[in-house]
Amino acid sequence: MSDAGRQGRPGERGPGGDHWFDDDAGPVVRPYAMTRGRTSTATRQRLDLIALVVPEPAAADPGRDQTLSPEHVEIVQRCGDFPRSIADLAAGLDLPVGVVRVLVGDLVEDALVHVTRPVPPAELPDVSILREVINGLRAL
Amino acid sequence: MVYGRSSSGDPDRPGDPDRSGGLPGPARARRPADPVALKLLVAGGFGVGKTTLVGAVSEIRPLRTEEDLSEAGRPLDDLRGVEAKSTTTVAMDFGRITLRDELVLYLFGTPGQDRFWFLWDELAQGALGAVVLADTRRLAECFAAVDYFERRGIPFLVAVNCFDGAERFPAATVRAALDLDDRVPLLMCDARERESVKEVLATVVEHALALTTRDRAPAVRG
């Protein structure tokens, strides 16, 4: 999940957005051009690998945000058909997970997508989901 | 999980329509429409059949994750100059099984070598269960994985991948060699066979279900 909702400062995003490298960022990881050098470790909590990226209604027209890169737009499009996780997106776009985390974080800030909080198995609302998984696996 | 136990009052929940203001409270319910994603891990030594197993039941794709070397448990004074800023790229086996539109099971095949333990902590968080793949010719290579899941209380089973030409041992012998708790399922499998792998995965989820049910109803335990 992302803290973007609380910590996002969309106005500060952009070329001068070097607040991403704050004291908490730890050792600098190889910068990615695609994310303008940002890494996901600075101000945002790591998005879980199986956190699902779900489009918001505003995502129907992602092109209206001129600051979005083609990769941002592609992520929004890929999530339109059926839910994709951070890992799905990284594998599908052939990007490292860290890059996808940053890009999805941007989209959350822009309210184009939201990210589901993976449910720890112990917190599943009821165990019928697990029965469904067992039966589904046997029926594959 | 990294997330707290409370799901209904989480003020940071992305996607909450009122996340930009207002007090956290019970009214912030989880969106019922959000799909459910679960994950299973596949662990074991190099060449034991992890990639084969994941590929037998799902569309498999490599997943690249880049990690700061200092997170890999290296002493800091090992890192000099530019090297201190470099990352290591680790490719994991990654599979997806779509059970229905709103229910997805992910498989992560993780490298068994010690230097990748740092990856496991993230993968293990919130995992439904784990398969430890074992090869009876090199049983010691899965000791670390068995220890790891035992310590963390992650439901797991041991699947012995029966390679051609490898001597077959009775399950009890393998159990004893692994010093496996009686309650941990152990089964024989062929990682190349879809039916066999389906059974392995179904069994680990059954095991997870049994543990969950037990934990949820302590009154009926023993």
Ligand SMILES: Nc1nc2c(ncn2[C@@H]2O[C@H](COP(=O)(O)OP(=O)(O)O)[C@@H](O)[C@H]2O)c(=O)[nH]1
């Ligand atoms: N005979 C036999 N070979 C297998 C089996 N599972 C995997 N292999 C082979 O063993 C080799 C290593 O398997 P792989 O899945 O790449 O192992 P990994 O390193 O754990 O991912 C490959 O050549 C597989 O074809 C099995 O159940 N029986």
Ligand SMILES: [Mg+2]
């Ligand atoms: Mg492999």
